[in-house]
Amino acid sequence: MVHTCVVAGCRNRRTPGTSLSFYRFPRDAERKQRWIAAVNRQGWLPNDGSRLCSTHFISGKQVKNPRSPDYVPSIFTAEMKEPGPPEAAADKQEARVEAANALLFLQRQGGSGPNESSPKEREGSASSSMSADDEDEDDESTSDGKDEAFARTSNLDDLLKALRRENQALRESVEKMSLSESSLRNDAEKVKFYTGLPNFFVLETVMLLLAPHMDAIRNMKLSKFQQLLLTLMRLRLDLRNQDLAYRFGVKVGTVVRTVHHMVNIMSSTLVPTAVFWPSRAELRKNLPVALRASCPDCAVIVDCFTVPCEGPVASGNKPQQGTAAACNVLNYLIGVAPQGVVTFVSRGILGNVSPRDLAESCGFLCKLLPGDVVLASRDLDISDAVAARGARFGTAQGSLAAGGAATDVQAHVERVVSMVRRRYAMLTGPVESPFASAAERTSNMSTFDKIVQVACALNNLCISAAPLE
Template sequence: MVHTCVVAGCRNRRTPGTTLSFYRFPRDPERKQRWIAAVNREGWVPNDGSRLCSTHFISAPLSPEMKEPGALEILDKQEARVEAANALLFLQGQGRSAVDDSRQEERPGEREREDLVEDSASSSLSSDEDDDDDKETLINCKRGKFAQASDVPVNFDDTLKALKKENQFLKESVEKMSLSENSLRNDAEKVKFYTGLPNYFVLETVMWLLAPHMDGMKNVKLSKFQQLLLTLMRLRLDLRNQDLAYRFGVKVGTVTRTVHRIVNIMSSTLVPTAVFWPSRAELRKNLPASLRASHPDCAVIIDCFTVPFEEEQQQRGLSRPHGAGSSHNMLKYLIGVAPQGVVTFVSRGVMGNVSDKRLAEGCGFLCKLLPGDVVLATRDLDIGESVAARGALFKIAGACQEDGHGRSEGSPPPDPASDTASVQRHVERVIAMVKRRYAMLTGPVESPFTSASERTSTLSTFDKIVQVACALNNLCISAAPLE
């Protein structure tokens, strides 16, 4: 509280750094009346906030108590201890109210400290009896102020235990929010969201398979697990490289190199393990009941799908060549799915408006067929002759009676509810599941992924990404079971 001297004509005020002292009026009526007369203000009556500065008491002797230099210093030290105790209480979540109370009482505390000095000074100018009273008041006020702050008892051992407990809780909270092994270990939903895999056990199995091939990497700031997780998040959520760089605390270039490197490793190790052509005995052993009667020799169900890509002309803001249709901005793939619902074949992508027949004959699919195999499709891919040349049979499931596709005239239309009709949507559902599970396959494909990933490989990085996505999909529950 700022005090101003009440003597007529005096403008002295209590300000920070001032050497002046300010005294309240004495309680003794006779002395108080002499002070009022000295103020020289007609009809004026002092109140509790009225003060006189020390310049008007130059000739008055000061008591030893007034000249004691350590009075305020003791209070300051006590206040510092109180503030430290309040800070500890605040950290353990129990001192918020104490801090609020201290803030509300901050100015009254300041006023109290000022009043202590004024009481001491005025009493020294009053009488010896008042000196004793003021000294007792000073002591009681010191004790009262310290007792007020210690209304909440401070046990430093308990405080330390509480801080350790809170520290452990914060560590667990940060760990749970982070993208680490521990945060995913017991959270299947989190694993599924970030990786597309059903649980941590499957993720750990993939990590175990890839880890030996990641040993030769140098100057990598990310752990093996973080590299795999970053790559799976790129495929699963189609996050931008800058986003992943922020999440993992690395540079964009590190993200780019990591994705390409891990995709190459998964292509060479995971794909051959999870995407393979099953033996005929294995196919017949696990053939769904819906196909055992109609197509007991079914080896594969095939179809084609496309993924749009970004043209360099579009990235540079240039117009497309005249007459170029949207089909030229596509990567086309042929996919084969076993009757059990797992992907058994994926071709490399062909850019442009290539025919189904040309794609099937040039991707190595026909080499997988054995004499007597039945190849089902949801539509005519114009590969019947090519399949027949391998001794196999090509059939259009659920639509084999359509005109122009080798059906006999007058044959009844297919029954949508029949077992064969259920096969008609089989591959589409599998493709839709793979794309939904790994959003990067929905495109558009960025141009850096359309070039060959290695000099010795004819596959682009995105071709490998498609194959890896199919391999990861096979590790999950069948996307489109026929039963």
Template sequence: MVHTCVVAGCRNRRTPGTGLSFYRFPRDPERKQRWIAAVNRQGWAPNDGSRLCSTHFISGKQVKNPRSPDYVPSVFTPLSLDMKEPNPPEVPDKQEARVEAANALLFLQCQGGSEPEEASPVKANVEGSGLLLTDDDDEESLSDDKDETFSQTSIVNFDDVFKALRRENRALRESVEKMSLSENCLRNDAEKVKFYTGLPNFFVLETVMLLLSPHMDAIRNAKLSKFQQLLLTLMRLRLDLRNQDLAYRFGVKVGTVVRTVNHVINIMSSTLVPTAVFWPSRAELRKNLPAALHSSCPDCAVIVDCFAVPCEGPVIKDNERGAAAAACNVLNYLIGVAPQGVVTFVSRGVLGNFSPRNLAQGSGFLCKLLPGDVVLASRDLDISDAVAARGARFDIAGCPEDGSSQRAEGSPPETLDVQAHVERVVSMVRQRYTMLTGPVERAFTTTAERTSNLSTFDKIVQVACALNNLCISAAPLE
């Protein structure tokens, strides 16, 4: 059955190739009445064969959602040009009448006193019709030329605007790339790498990334890439930024920052620290021994000292217990530095009052000594007996060889050199990774793993020393 649209004046019919849709009137009485009112045919009611074509809907089809504008047909415009009947051709008599009227108008203008040449609006005969162009026709022609010229100019202007927008978009992308904390942002900027990570250049950072990357697959569906996880952790150590600050910078939640830092620190502690913080062989030590120790201490294996990091937490103000409470708010570490200026040993931290002897015995420091090794220090650390039990010797720089604790008068300046050597290395690590200056957050002081007996901050100290060893800024004893 061939359906025809029921709208007055609409001649659309269901024929192959038209692409139109035809809809029957809805069954819902209220909606059906609204459709009848929209068709606006007085005294007319639809039957089962009545259809409405899709051209009377805004989107080209009916929609059954009452909130949609196409729930009821609303497009009832005049018929399109291709559907209108063509205008009947002008009768030849009318064409002749127009010619006579134009000539009469020309004659009247010439009689008004203006010269024929100036007053004559005639520019050309209309080809094949004999009609003359009047001023209005000429102005219309010029207007068409102007419109064409304006259209061409507009196209050229839009092309220029498009090019300008592309240049602006490219500049904005480059600006955002420079401001973002991404791999491409740091690749060619050594100063930015040094500022955010403490490492000397991107090559060292990339080497650390290659070492850690195979072990960073534990966090699935992570919002941060592996590089961003490493960068966030290094920024935490380097700049001691708060978790909320890092969450804003990387567009994640605070919990994500905490989990990322703990996860990457654990990986670096188990992977990077054994690679970068190690006890060198005796042959390697003697081969690279600084000239300052060649004559005075050729068997020097390590220079030891202790350093402390304050912790967060309230300190009791009581006069009698104030000093003891302050001492309990400090983490103490035993550090071993090779004469070449690299850290070769870091103990776990001990909170509060401690004994260097117990710390050396409990941290595994004594197990690394060989018979004949010399352990050098700038002050008495009460570990000489424990060192001697391993067949090694503990010396205080500048003190007599009889073992007395008093330094000899006129002793060589290596005492100050040794003390400055250790202090320089510790200070270098702290300046490079300001998180080690404290105060340490309480969350980092709890033991993270029972197997290693190390707290998260113990791992952070070891990781900072390992990263410092990777830098081309060791402080050899001179």
């Protein structure tokens, strides 16, 4: 910063290479008033930027000893307004120093002497000399120090730009590590890892489908997108509630309520959209080549899978009559279209349940039409029940799927079922007790039943798990 002396008529300025020092007005009120009086400018008062150059002091610098003649500026002659040549300035400064020492000696001779000052005077002199303000240190520095300070000042802009770049890089790093909509938008791998969906476009489509039904959920801590992301992470990675609470900065109770609310919304909104039984014409139109010759009337490929429960189920899904209640597993029947998408998922039945009982109790048989062909990778003991609906049942080893198609059918079902369970780890169990019990008194479906259906619906939004081509 360039300083100009405030004395009227003095043109001295602080510039690079100058030998002058510039002093701000003292903080001490009495001394400051004496400086103002010495400057003698009518109605003028100094501000924080006001400076007085060293040419107005006898010794060429201010002295903080009240007994010194340079305690207050006193040189205001015309010849001091403009600095002369360097040699003349040096001679004048030496003369000022000698005059100041002489005046100080005379003052001491007129008093009690340099070694006979009173304790109060010594205390005042010591305190005055020891109370140098930090703000004056730069004013009393040498010209080299002033040049160095000027150089540092000139580099402040570069330093500020570097700090701004560093701040921006840190912001981008934090944003990239956070679980927010913007951090997932351009990172398909991150979307796939946390949600199981192939990219952000599919995730955004699911969000648009569910958003109108989420208005009733009042959650000040989590946005709609965060509620969906939290639920998908629960299904996808099977994270514990406490883990999710730490990740999203909420309480465990908020996590539990959010998961239950979102599962109910997705079960009523997403599942009917993504998991449905196609018409016979649609099935035949898109029948894969592997089954087009051997099983042109194939409507569905079925299989059963079980999920262990974490503890005894209090109510809701009860085991079938005559089964052992100690067998704490949930049984599900899943139907896969030849095209590789899930078209049917039963509710869970607790206990040792035969595939026949499971098929008859879950409503699967009602989907079949006369002439339909139901395939399975293994014997599920449902042929009689299927025949009663006018359809036919065959296994991969049976006559309905001869030759190479038999191996394709078996691998097809196993890949689809394993893909759904691998994509959403929560389906591998064990099922927590709150999820295994009935979600509503009027419904036989538990929250976990809805989770299984939601996982199948989300899987259908991805690329076909195992197309029969």
